[in-house]
Amino acid sequence: MHQPTPTDLRKHERIKFELRLAGTSLAEISRELGISQASVSTVSMGKRRSRKIQRAIANRLGRDPEQLWPKRYRKKESRK
DSSP: OOOOOHHHHHHHHHHHHHHHHTTOOHHHHHHHHTSOHHHHHHHHHTSSOOHHHHHHHHHHTTSOHHHHOGGGSOOOOOOO
């Protein structure tokens, strides 16, 4: 399991804040996905990865997962 960096933890807190502003939470996302809140938090913190959870969080914030976690996604190589 990946140890979250201070940057990962700040991003996690920012995500929770933005979700609150949007009228939702990590707990609500976990209920909708039918998984534990700890699983959703673990992904948000950067300890684990799950495209399904990342997509659910990003959708609630009106963004793409690549915008929230750019290091987790490979950059698409430009084709010549």
